[in-house]
Amino acid sequence: MERVLVFDTTLRDGEQAPGCSMTPVEKMRMAKQLDTLGVDIIEAGFAASSPADFESVREIAREVRRPVIATLARATSGDIEKAAAALEPARQGRVHVFLATSEIHLQHKLRISQEECLERAGAAVEQAVRLVGEVEFSCEDATRTDLDFICQVVEVAVKAGARIINLPDTVGYAHPDEIRTMLATVRQRVPGIEDVVLSVHCHNDLGLAVANSLAGIAAGARQVEGTINGIGERAGNAALEEIVMAMRTRRDHFPYDTGIDTTEIYRTSRLLTVVTGIHPQPNKAIVGKNAFAHEAGIHQDGVLKHRMTYEIMTPESVGLQMSNLVLGKHSGRHALSQRYRALGYELTDEDLLAILHHGCMEDFPRRYKLRHLQVSCGSAAAVADVGMEVDGVMQEAMAEGDGPLAAAFAAVNRIASDHVIELHELTIQAISPGGDAVGEASLQATIDGKTFTGTAAAPDIVNAAVRAYLNALNKAAHARTLEAAALEQASYVWGV
Numbered sequence: 001m002e003r004v005l006v007f008d009t010t011l012r013d014g015e016q017a018p019g020c021s022m023t024p025v026e027k028m029r030m031a032k033q034l035d036t037l038g039v040d041i042i043e044a045g046f047a048a049s050s051p052a053d054f055e056s057v058r059e060i061a062r063e064v065r066r067p068v069i070a071t072l073a074r075a076t077s078g079d080i081e082k083a084a085a086a087l088e089p090a091r092q093g094r095v096h097v098f099l100a101t102s103e104i105h106l107q108h109k110l111r112i113s114q115e116e117c118l119e120r121a122g123a124a125v126e127q128a129v130r131l132v133g134e135v136e137f138s139c140e141d142a143t144r145t146d147l148d149f150i151c152q153v154v155e156v157a158v159k160a161g162a163r164i165i166n167l168p169d170t171v172g173y174a175h176p177d178e179i180r181t182m183l184a185t186v187r188q189r190v191p192g193i194e195d196v197v198l199s200v201h202c203h204n205d206l207g208l209a210v211a212n213s214l215a216g217i218a219a220g221a222r223q224v225e226g227t228i229n230g231i232g233e234r235a236g237n238a239a240l241e242e243i244v245m246a247m248r249t250r251r252d253h254f255p256y257d258t259g260i261d262t263t264e265i266y267r268t269s270r271l272l273t274v275v276t277g278i279h280p281q282p283n284k285a286i287v288g289k290n291a292f293a294h295e296a297g298i299h300q301d302g303v304l305k306h307r308m309t310y311e312i313m314t315p316e317s318v319g320l321q322m323s324n325l326v327l328g329k330h331s332g333r334h335a336l337s338q339r340y341r342a343l344g345y346e347l348t349d350e351d352l353l354a355i356l357h358h359g360c361m362e363d364f365p366r367r368y369k370l371r372h373l374q375v376s377c378g379s380a381a382a383v384a385d386v387g388m389e390v391d392g393v394m395q396e397a398m399a400e401g402d403g404p405l406a407a408a409f410a411a412v413n414r415i416a417s418d419h420v421i422e423l424h425e426l427t428i429q430a431i432s433p434g435g436d437a438v439g440e441a442s443l444q445a446t447i448d449g450k451t452f453t454g455t456a457a458a459p460d461i462v463n464a465a466v467r468a469y470l471n472a473l474n475k476a477a478h479a480r481t482l483e484a485a486a487l488e489q490a491s492y493v494w495g496v
């Protein structure tokens with residue numbers, strides 16, 4: 001059966017979304033999980049955008065060996081040189097060169113003519129082919145580009161040696177019919193296109209990203225780009241898990257294979273949630289909390305009699321083991337621990353289990369460690385007493401606040417007083433049912449002018465929130481250290 005290649009850009013386009021930035025360690029963990037999931041190409045970052053991105057692409061290229069590792073590059077020789085250097089350790093690297101082609105971008109953003117656009121595209125692809133070999137070329141804003149001009153640009157890129165041509169719906173504007181027409185026209189008119197893999201990359205501004213991606217596949221695209229949970233700029237990118245499951249469930253329309261092990265989908269989605277602190281909406285297809293929940297009595301009755309009455313795919317097919325383990329209101333932590341085990345995590349202690357993800361995430365140096373937390377609250381102002389290790393030295397502070405969380409955060413702020421912290425969002429949700437539920441706290445904060453996320457889980461929600469706060473603070477402290485090191489290295493690597 002013909003194959004559709006899956007190109008994951010969670011670590012590049014996804015990571016550009018507000019609140020979705022990841023540390024290098026988190027990116028590496030995600031890259032390894034994407035490898036396990038079976039994606040064909042991982043776009044690991046935009047090497048020229050910062051020294052940290054450069055290093056992160058390079059490390060992933062060094063450690064993740066099966067998939068092709070791609071990095072984005074503008075059509076400039078500086079970007080392409082950095083992309084090539086970052087990909088140097090890769091088993092198989094790919095430079096993803098992009099250049100805007102729509103009139104609105106050429107006139108107002110790049111301020112260049114169509115002739116110059118053609119010249120830049122050709123020169124950039126030639127250079128990237130010379131340095132790396134495998135080159136993907138993207139016509140940014142393709143869906144708002146004149147079709148004749150797209151064909152010209154694609155022809156130039158193909159002649160220069162691009163072996164993958166991507167036609168993105170950058171602003172999520174296209175209708176599925178337009179995607180079909182665009183692909184059909186390019187396939188009909190561009191000489192040599194039969195030796196090239198056509199790719200689609202759709203954004204979700206009108207909620208059409210997955211529909212447009214599937215239209216692209218139906219029209220001959222043999223590579224599809226997207227992100228896990230659909231994270232990405234504005235309304236996000238096409239959600240890969242939705243595309244893959246649509247193809248699998250509707251083989252009558254999409255008789256193509258992918259290399260995806262669909263039973264790894266849920267685990268991948270969950271890891272990304274923990275890393276970014278951004279939960280998919282509960283009713284999100286495939287990975288939302290309610291995607292396989294049946295609430296209505298009639299539906300429950302139907303499913304009990306025959307699952308396929310209301311289920312078009314099984315939860316097991318995406319890695320959710322629900323069949324013989326129903327979490328009810330009396331299940332508590334024991335059932336939670338069994339559920340995790342069913343998901344493939346072997347654990348020895350159910351309390352440790354609850355913080356499994358969070359513990360793993362903190363495999364960067366932890367400057368701050370919570371040692372004790374005592375909060376009293378009631379009718380008077382809340383008072384928190386916090387003990388923390390800072391660089392191995394015990395420090396203690398007390399503070400008051402309007403509530404237990406405000407008091408606890410204020411006490412932490414007293415100890416971490418060399419950071420300027422502004423908390424923006426805090427979500428606490430139960431991740432197991434019952435009165436002894438484990439609470440998971442996710443937050444976003446600006447620390448020293450940069451945005452960080454923090455997550456943690458604990459049976460006590462104030463404790464979970466304080467640990468999430470420290471998780472973000474530890475990332476900020478680590479970022480400071482990395483930045484200082486990168487500045488020194490930058491002058492060495494690029495002679496800045």
Ligand code: KIV
Binds near residue numbers: 072170171
């Ligand atoms: O949306 C877009 O056009 C992109 C390109 C850089 C491929 O992300």
Ligand code: ZN
Binds near residue numbers: 170201203237
């Ligand atoms: Zn994009």
